[in-house]
Amino acid sequence: MRSLSKDPACMTARAIPSPPGPRSGIGVPWRDRQGAFSAFKLAVLVALMLPALWLAWQAANGMLGPRPLNEAIHQTGLWGVRILLVSLLVTPLRQLVRQPRVMLVRRMVGVAAMAYILAHLALYIADQGFDLGKVVSEIVLRFYLTIGFVALVGLVALGITSTDGWVKRLGGRRWQALHRAVYAIGVLALVHFVLQTKLDVTEAMLTAGLFLWLMGYRLLAPKGGAPALWRLALLVPIAAIGTALLEAAWYGLGTGVPFWPVLEANLDTEFGLRPALWVGIVSAAMLLPALYGKWQQGRQPVRGRRASATRSA
Known part of the structure; x- marks a missing residue:
């Protein structure tokens, strides 16, 4: 790290x-x-x-x-x-x-x-x-x-x-x-976004959760390269849980709404997905470009060998 x-x-x-x-x-x-x-x-x-x-x-x-x-x-x-x-x-x-x-x-x-x-x-x-x-x-x-x-x-x-x-x-x-x-x-x-929103901070929390993922990525990635797939996969629940904690803390401190009911509400999809679940979905989707990059990396030696063979011929 x-x-x-x-x-x-x-x-x-x-x-x-x-x-x-x-x-x-x-x-x-x-x-x-x-x-x-x-x-x-x-x-x-x-x-x-x-x-x-x-x-x-x-x-x-x-x-x-x-x-x-x-x-x-x-x-x-x-x-x-x-x-x-x-x-x-x-x-x-x-x-x-x-x-x-x-x-x-x-x-x-x-x-x-x-x-x-x-x-x-x-x-x-x-x-x-x-x-x-x-x-x-x-x-x-x-x-x-x-x-x-x-x-x-x-x-x-x-x-x-x-x-x-x-x-x-x-x-x-x-x-x-x-x-x-x-x-x-x-x-x-x-912080400005959340404070000026005042009541419904859903979009602000979604944005904050994506920022958490971006910062988490940088903590997990080696210098100059992408992190291992297992680290990216680990970041999915970390970013989602972090978003849920942020939302619960905001409502608890800013409006007096009890912490735990807000935290549990992130798992309730009856009225749509809460920010934490959206962050989890987006974080999981970022595994796709990582898999593509791995696939591209795997093809490079093959292309290199073909190019060498062509030059030799």
Whole structure:
């Protein structure tokens, strides 16, 4: 097992700066580091834009309810947290499927998370009538807004320093140390999410449970590689039970609802699946890319032998 500090799941790829020149792909998100067109990067870019386009379409057609700004604030914040988790998934996914090109999109995904959270703040400012004094006062006086703002500042810092130029300026070690802050930012964002939800924290707990899996993965994985299948399988009940404990603790401390009935409710499927079961299902599903990666690894020696035979002939 290893510590989190040995695997910086930061917003950008650990990269060697691209060579200068017209084909470097700088500023063109659908090109790879050599400047060639990447269908994979384009597909991810489109997917990242879809929530914003859907929100804009809803706003244009009056589908955001009686308080459209409030709904837009909620949706941009929700998607910001979701995409932040996706940015943390990039490294595990690359290790599980053994496909280095997955890392091409980590920077893009991290910057997209920052963009959605910035939109979240901008819409909140608009909802306050662009009264910046009131906005500052609310952020200072309301704890959940304070920690949300701190998370946003952290994301902006990571976004600004996500370029190859900043990797060179800071040096690899300092850059990695800075970008490990994404773990703390994730915690702050989730606490903000839970606190502002107030009553029904189902979605917030589901998100927190998936974050638990992401952190558990990093604790169980060897440096630079995927954990053994038995460790991934062990992580399934750990993440699910951890999610159930978080939900029970929240209701117990926040609303006074008894701890054990909430914990037991996670096994009751009469009214749908609770967050703990969903986290268990998603965690179990992550065994599939791990099996695919093992299968790919098993094929490599065969391909290597065939290539050697062809060259000899």
